[in-house]
Amino acid sequence: MIYCEICQTNVQILEPAQIISIFGFELAEIKQFFQNNQIHLVCWTEMVCGNSFAAYFNTNKTNNKKGEQNNEN
Numbered sequence: 001m002i003y004c005e006i007c008q009t010n011v012q013i014l015e016p017a018q019i020i021s022i023f024g025f026e027l028a029e030i031k032q033f034f035q036n037n038q039i040h041l042v043c044w045t046e047m048v049c050g051n052s053f054a055a056y057f058n059t060n061k062t063n064n065k066k067g068e069q070n071n072e073n
Contacts, residue, residue: 004049006040012050013042019053 001010016030030048033039038056040049 002042002045002047004040004042004051007049007051009051011042011052013045013047014050014053015047019048023057 002013003009004011016027019025019030020027030039033053033056034041034048038052040052041047042049
């Protein structure tokens, strides 16, 4: 875990490669999420704040790119 200045808490971090592999997003899409302030990069790294990615994914209630439904519990 690492501290995310935007969330102001310790968060799990994700490598863009993990998001690409697990969810099927492309690097350009991940960069667009960041540019649109939909996800956070953790300071001085190119790691994605897991909290912000989960919030984006849940807010958009979308299927991931690999076709697996995002089920709301």
